[in-house]
Amino acid sequence: MAIQEEVQQLTFSHISRLTDDRGIFEHAIGSHPRFVHGYCTDDNARLLVVSAREKNQPDSEIFERIAARFLLDAMMPNGKVHNRMSFDRVWTDQPSTDDCWGRAMWGLGVAVADSADTEIRNRCYEAFALGTQQRSRYLRSRCFAALGAVEVLKVDPANEDALGLVLDAAQVLNSLVHGSLQWPWPEERLTYANALIPETMLACGVTLNDAGLVQRGISLLHWLVARETNGEHLSVTPVGGCGYLGQAHGFDQQPIEVAALADAAKRARTITKDEYWDDVLHMAVTWFLGNNDSGVSMIDFETCGGYDGLEHDGVNMNQGAESTLAMLATMQLRPLLWSDAP
Incomplete structure (x- = not known):
């Protein structure tokens, strides 16, 4: 069977395996959910x-409702967010504005803009409004929240709370110190969700008509792609990160980094119309199909799960929520590349 045909047959079957009526379980052993670690808002x-x-999976609305309900319960009246829930459905942490807050705001914003379910859109809009009371001291959390705010502004351009999140994020992004010519990245190390930073520059820049921020986002994303490319394929920053003097290519590599690059490339393509970003998106899609440093597929086509990590001699066989959702999110972008995609 051709690769494109296999990809077209991917379903949410592994998502169904990992999910119960409360939410999606965080971890898996092989393809089986690891109940002991419970759920997380992320x-x-x-x-x-x-x-x-x-738009093509008949059961997507079921998972949308489950995930939305989880985020609604995680959001506190003061706008802070719980992250960890045990298997017996008890929150085990204190609400915060850590990454879970930013990701919750992102998810809620996307649902407000893209959900076909009126009730979900309305409930997520209300929860998003609660979250706008807070700000995070963490850059990536702010970036995720800003992406959610940009989505809300698409359907509610007069939303001052959403605009406030975008303005605050843009101020932080504009204040980031420019690195050197050799290391233009605004942090000492590449860590995780790196492409999120230039993508948020693009999203905020377009929303605020800030051409300088857009240009910085494009330049930074170009540099990151070059840094995370090895020959004709992606070689994303490994677990543990990498600094200026560190080895650019290594292991283990995580699917979530590839998904972040794919999202950023799609946004850059939409803004600039530059076909270069199609090539980047193609590398992201094909990374999961074996065009990577180890030459192995990151998808289990029998379970429709995504493997947790790319290792120097193969894959981490566990198929947890993060990796599977990263794979599916990237594959959702393939119609931009393959004319026969559904």
């Missing part, structure tokens, strides 16, 4: 993004 936010954007 992954249920990702599930809401993927399911709200999905």
Whole structure:
């Protein structure tokens, strides 16, 4: 069977395996959910993004409702967010504005803009409004929240709370110190969700008509792609990160980094119309299909799950929520590349 035909037959079957009526379980052993580790808001936010954007899977609305309900329960009246829930459905952490807050705001914003379910759109809009009371001291959390705010502004351009999130994020992004010619990245190290930073520059720049921020986002994304490319394929920043003097290519590599690059490339393509970004998106899609440093597929086509990590001699066989959702999110972008995609 041709690769494109296999990809077209991907379903949400592994998502169904990992999900019960409360939410998606965070971890798996092989393809089986690891109940002992419970649920987290981070992954249920990702599930809401993927399911709200999905138009071809008949069961996507079920997962959209489950994920939305999880985020609604995680959002506190003061706008802070819980992240960790045990298997017996008890929150085990204190609400915060850590990454879980930013990802929750992102998921809620995408649902407001993309969900076909009026009730979900309205409930997520209300929860998003609660979240706008807060700001995070963490850059990536602010970026995720800003992306959610940009989505809300698409359907409600007069929303001052959403605009406030975008303005605050843009101020932070504009204040980031420019690195050197050799290391233009605004942090000492590449860590995780790196492409999120230039993507948010693009999203905020377009929303605010800030051409300088857009240009900086494009330049930074160009540099990141070059840094994370090895020959004709992606070689994303490994677990543990990498600094200026560190080895550019290494292991283990995580699917979520590839998905972040894919999202950023799609946004850059939409803004600039530059076909270069199609090539980047193609590398992201094909990374999952074996065009990577180890030459192995990152998809289990029998389970429709995504493997947790690319290793120097193969894959991490576990198929957890983050990796599977990263794979599905990237594959949702393939119609931009393949004319026969559904």
